[in-house]
Amino acid sequence: MDFVRAKEIIEEMADAHVTGISFTAGEPLMFKEDVCGLIQVCRQNRIYTRVVTNGFWANTSDLADKMVSALRKSGLSQLRISTSRWHQENIDSVNIVRAAAACVKQGLDYFVSFVTDFSETDDAVEQFLKDNKLLYYPEPVIYFGRAQSFDRKQIFTDYYPNMCSMNAYVSPNLDMYACCDAGNRFSETGFLYLGNLEKESVDELFKKKEQHQIYHLIRTLGLTRMASYLGYNASEIVRYRKCELCEILFNSKKNLKKLEQGIDDLTIRLRN
Numbered sequence: 608m609d610f611v612r613a614k615e616i617i618e619e620m621a622d623a624h625v626t627g628i629s630f631t632a633g634e635p636l637m638f639k640e641d642v643c644g645l646i647q648v649c650r651q652n653r654i655y656t657r658v659v660t661n662g663f664w665a666n667t668s669d670l671a672d673k674m675v676s677a678l679r680k681s682g683l684s685q686l687r688i689s690t691s692r693w694h695q696e697n698i699d700s701v702n703i704v705r706a707a708a709a710c711v712k713q714g715l716d717y718f719v720s721f722v723t724d725f726s727e728t729d730d731a732v733e734q735f736l737k738d739n740k741l742l743y744y745p746e747p748v749i750y751f752g753r754a755q756s757f758d759r760k761q762i763f764t765d766y767y768p769n770m771c772s773m774n775a776y777v778s779p780n781l782d783m784y785a786c787c788d789a790g791n792r793f794s795e796t797g798f799l800y801l802g803n804l805e806k807e808s809v810d811e812l813f814k815k816k817e818q819h820q821i822y823h824l825i826r827t828l829g830l831t832r833m834a835s836y837l838g839y840n841a842s843e844i845v846r847y848r849k850c851e852l853c854e855i856l857f858n859s860k861k862n863l864k865k866l867e868q869g870i871d872d873l874t875i876r877l878r879n
């Protein structure tokens with residue numbers, strides 16, 4: 608993404624009342640100078656910032672200190688350090704400890720995002736985080752992108768409503784999606800695609816997002832009740848993680864048509 612264009616987009620986002628931006632997907636700190644510059648633009652516009660990183664840059668304590676210092680000086684609000692048994696195939700686990708230690712030392716808010724499939728295989732990763740007294744939160748692996756090829760254990764969840772706040776996502780080619788985790792995943796329907804910022808403004812695309820009736824139902828009624836409305840049995844619904852259920856429901860033209868026709872009915876359910 609061109610730096611000047613990225614800067615303009617952040618300014619347009621500020622005008623559209625965006626209050627938080629996360630630099631994520633891939634490894635943003637491979638573009639340290641640009642990301643630091645964009646964090647400064649966010650700070651000037653009073654936008655909370657987060658960078659999601661795998662900590663590849665923390666090979667020594669000195670290097671970790673330098674990176675954290677640059678981020679802090681740029682005005683970064685929070686660093687989120689990702690770890691998992693898959694990340695650690697390429698990055699030394701000690702990098703996570705060094706990155707976190709540099710944040711603590713320099714007063715930068717951080718947490719470790721422990722990406723897991725909730726199998727016992729991941730207990731060793733979690734024990735490592737505990738042993739090193741790191742602040743961490745487990746986060747479910749989303750089986751999109753490269754993770755699509757991972758083995759999946761069948762799970763049975765509780766009957767959660769599965770609402771989703773839907774944070775918008777802008778890709779390097781300026782495509783904007785209504786959800787950060789979807790990207791171009793919904794290939795059959797393009798359900799979460801809002802448009803491209805070369806052709807439409809930030810404001811126009813946010814308006815599309817806010818006025819979309821099915822997105823509104825995802826935020827308020829939740830995926831579970833929509834799945835039930837579409838005829839999925841409760842015994843099937845509890846087998847899916849949230850984003851998988853989302854894909855099953857909305858990457859189907861047939862389901863979308865039925866939902867569009869049933870909007871009034873679903874809106875009444877929302878009131879009950």
Ligand code: SF4
Pocket residue numbers: 771772773786787788789825849850853854
């Ligand atoms: S549930 Fe759907 S809208 Fe929400 S994060 Fe997952 S894919 Fe995106």
